[in-house]
Amino acid sequence: MAESAVKILILSMEFVLDNPGYAIGGVRHEISKVKLELESIASFIKDAEKCKNQNEGVCVWVVQVRDVAFEAEDIIDEFLYHVDSMKKSGFRGRLAGVFYFPKILWLRYKTALELKRIRSEIKDIAKRSKRYDLSHMEASSNAGSNSQNCCSCVQNIGESSLFIQNDEVLGIDKVKDSLLSSLEGEEAHRVVISIAGMGGSGKTTLVAKAYTSLTVRKNFDCCAWVSVSQNNTIEDLLKKLISDFLDEKEDLIPKNLKSMDYRQLVETLVKFLHKKRYIVVFDDVWNNNFWRQISVALPDDKNRSRVIITTRNEDIAAYPYGPGGTHFRSKPLADDYAWMLFCNKAFSSQPNCKCPPELEEIGRALAKKCEGLPLAIVALGGLMGSKDRSEMKWREVYDSLSWHISNNKLLDEVKTVMLLSFNDLPYYLKNCFLYCCRFPMGKWIGAGRLIRMWMAEGFLEEKNSLNSEEVGKIYLKELISRNLLQVVKHQSFIRPKTCKLHDLMWELARSISEKENFLSICGEEILEKDEIRARRLSVYNVDGAVKMKGDLTHVRSFSMFNDKGESKFLLDDLLSRFRLLRVLELNDAKVDSLPNELGNLFNLRYLSLGGTGIKELPTSVNRLRNLQTLDIRRTEVNVLPNGITELHNLRHLLAYGKEISAEHFAYVRGVQVPGKLWKMKNLQVLNCIQANGDIARKIVKMTKLRRIELTNVKEEHMKNLCSSIDKLKFLHHLLVMTVDANAILKLDDLSKTPSIFRKVILAGRMCKVPRWFSSMLNVMHLHLHWSHFPKDQDPIPCISQLPCLEHLVLVNAYASQKQLHFESGFQKLEDLHISCLPELDEMVFLEGVMPKLVRLHIHDCPKLKVVPQGLDYLTNLEQMNLKAASLELVENIRGKGSSNRLKVGRIPSIKHYYEVDGQHSCESLS
DSSP states (O other), X not given: OHHHHHHHHHHHHHHHHHOTTOOOTTHHHHHHHHHHHHHHHHHHHHHHHHHGGGOHHHHHHHHHHHHHHHHHHHHHHHHHHHHHHTOOOHHHHHHHHHHHHHHHHHHHHXXXXXXXXXXXXXXXHHHHHHHHTHHHHHHSTTTTHHHHHHHHHHHHXXXXXXXXXXXXXXXXXXXXXXXXXXXXXXXXSOEEEEEXXXXXXXXXXXXXXXXXXXXXXTTOSEEEEEEOOSSOOHHHHHHHHHHXXXXXXXXXXXXXXXXXXXXXXXXXXXXXXXXXXXXXXXXEEOOTHHHHHHGGGSOOOSSOOEEEEEESOHHHHTSOOOTTOEEEEOOOOOHHHHHHHHHHHHTTTSGGGXXXXXXXXXXXXXXXXXXXXXXXXXXXXXXXXXXXSOHHHHHHHHHTHHHHHHHOGGGHHHHHHHHHHHHTSOHHHXXXXXXXXXXXXXXXXXXXXXXXXXXXXXXXXXXTTBOHHHHHHHHHHXXXXXXXXXXXXXXXXXXXXEEEOOHHHHHHHHHHHHHTTSOEEEOHHHHTOSOOOOSEEEEEOOOSEEOOOSOOTTOOEXXXXXXXXXXXXXXXXXXXXXXXXXXXXXXXXXOOOOOGXXXXXXXXXXXXXXXXXXXXXXXXXXXXXXXXXXXXXXXXXXXXXXXXXXXXXXXXXXXXXXXXXXXXXXXXXXXXXXXXXXXXXXXXXXXEEEOOHHHHHHGGGOTXXXXXEEEEEOGGGHHHHHHHHHTOTTOOEEEEEESSTTSBOOOTTOOSGGGGOSEEEEESBOSSOOGGGGGOTTOOEEEEESOOBOTTOOSHHHHTTOTTOOEEEEESOBSSOOEEEEOSXXXXXXXXXXXXXXXXXXXXXXXXXXXXXXXXXXXXXXXXXXXXXXXXXOTTOOEEEEESOOHHHHHHHHOTTSHHHHHHTTOSEEEEEEEETTEEEEEEOX
16 A cells, blocks of 8 residues: 555655645655655565565565655645644734744744655665565565465365355356256357356355356366466466366377467467357456457357456456357355355254254344345355354454454455455555445445545546546446446446445455554444544444544544444544544534634534534634535535635535425425626536526536536526526536426527436426427437426326436326326336326336336325336336325225236335335335
8 A cells, every 4th residue: 555655655746746726835845855765666566565475574675665645745734734824814814924923934944854854764765665576576486375376275165166066156157047048049150158146145156056067067078177367478378278178088189288379379279269159258357458369379260159258347247259259246145145155154963954942043143244146145154153152252343343353264255355355456445435435334325425545545647638547437436347346326427326345345445444554443441542544534323422532643534433323423633633634524423512712623624514513614624725525415504605616626516405395395405506606617516506696697607517506496596597507517417496386487598408417307387398398319318397387288198208317206296187197209218207187096107118217206295096017118227216195096905816916926026115104114015
């Protein structure tokens, strides 16, 4: 992680040196010199990171580099903090400048001396690196032994799958049958079948069961299994192929095989495989270049040859390998199978591998930690099988699982497999991955929130024409593609919506973060420590007032996660000791007010107060000149202070009030903003504010806006608002809500912009369908709330033809509609939400409409008493949710013998949400 620390510091120095707002005087020259020294030493760090685990001297050297980078960052930030604290504006500022001038000179002198010392230390570190001769170490016979041992261990684990007995494999029969069908299919071309999943998810076991089956072996002339590691060259793989193919014909193996070059190896394989039907497995592939080079050695004689590739990377699995290619995902084991597998290992000496009743609760909790990952289930089951069968002993393991993953030999295989994925990451993704463990285990993280925090931490370097947010989306997608992050919801037009770490990946990330002083997870026992060396702190569920000891000036990021809702913050004390903070996240913390000292956090980039009891922001907020994100969602803040317009670096203003049910008109409340908000030219996201005359006229000057949500819009604002929106060329997300449910929403003057919209939310009465609805060629999410379209103005025929529409919400969209007929179109729609139609008594889906619909929500339609017609045409429907439904509709679905029941019987999930005596309940009708 020294590479990351140095790279981030260099970027920070560049920002300071390029920003004329920093009056750093003579210190600028010393910062430039330190930057040059760090750039010189950076070339050594990458090699040193690879070698540090095999050489104690190199490990010490890497730690020294990291620590000196941290120290340099502290010195520069401390200097900027003191300079900033002396700044005043106007006449008083000029007067204060005279008073503070000697103090500033002393600060510059002192800081310059400190930076000279740092530069001297960096030079000494560079000299020490030559003693270790890293290039010689890497080339030596012992070089990379740790990495090679790691890869060798993973290969052994993979190849051992070829010998696993059938009774040791659970829950893969269905996908194995699908794989066998692909292997035995009639496609004449050579077909490549790819299987993707995170390390340890059972990809290799699945392929091994198919590869060793008699039905496969008897249908192919020859077969080969090649374990692909990060260290193998393409020549190594070709030699393994030749050896495997000719295993039973050793006399045909070229005697000079070891010395053959790439061309000779390819010629040998092409000649041998001519007119043969072969099957090849490439297990654990790490990059796409491999296929381009190796595919030429695997001729396509159109005799139904097959190639199987397993990989942890979705991008590799999705590569265009040619005609007939098939892509499988290795899914986690279902809970029942996971529990059976755990018991088979933990209680292998017991009759029928039965778990004792007193251990079942903690045993299931341990198995659940593995989240369906077979390798982890087997390893953890083996570990628990070696323990005394007492609940206390088992609970001790559960409570210290992070320690066991790092230190217990019985879990080495799990750690090795997961660590290989981490080690393969470039430095910039390692930071982003480790950062995810700052959130509590199992917690789903909003993708936008995560990207904004990465940006504040300095992890996202703007590249070419891409801004930081766009770079963050690329990084996030890459972590997901590598199966290091799990995804639960998608907003396909922008990015995955929420994601999280697998529990065991979280444990691994935490272990590495603590070791590298990257991040500490704080409980009460850690808060009592006199010294916390980590740069980032996350506090989980601490009872009582949160108090922290020791020096905290090195801390750059602080988060509070308080599900208990009992902890109180002594913010006055904390803020004075967190003066160099970049990220402050107090989501749902028990905070009712903010001290004026908040303005002293000049370095703050990210401030999140969502879900707190704060009613107003202090006037000193105008001093947070580096702030990029201000999140006051779900707070009691109704008005933003005038000083907010001085935050010229602010990019994300997230400000909607506490959420109300979407069935209400005012389901979102905007905050009042100063009339001069338009002066904030860097704003990209404006969510969610009350419109006024100045905003309607002048948002056109906020040229970087990508997302805007306006409430309280009045009829007199409409013309100016349409004119402004039309000129915002980057705008892709729009919410417009009228001042009340009876106000008319007139947006007919929009002309150019609709073609770039991706998400549109309109709340207010509409007398007719806007003529530009058919122009929303890129819109994927469309919400129409309280539109009250008259009978002769049905938007369905128009929006049904939108080519990209995936999510449609209609809430009180009609004045008195009795029937909804979906006759054609909606070719990409996945989610349909119908709500608050009091007269609706019939819904019809004709054949061919909504072929991809997955979720259907019907809320508060009391006269709908029969199941919608044509549900059997919706072949991909997986979920139907009813809320405040008529008793007749519920009984028709519940009745096992009814004709209505037959219509919905194939839908996997049907849920009925209802309210009794103020209590919300849910029942399954599946």
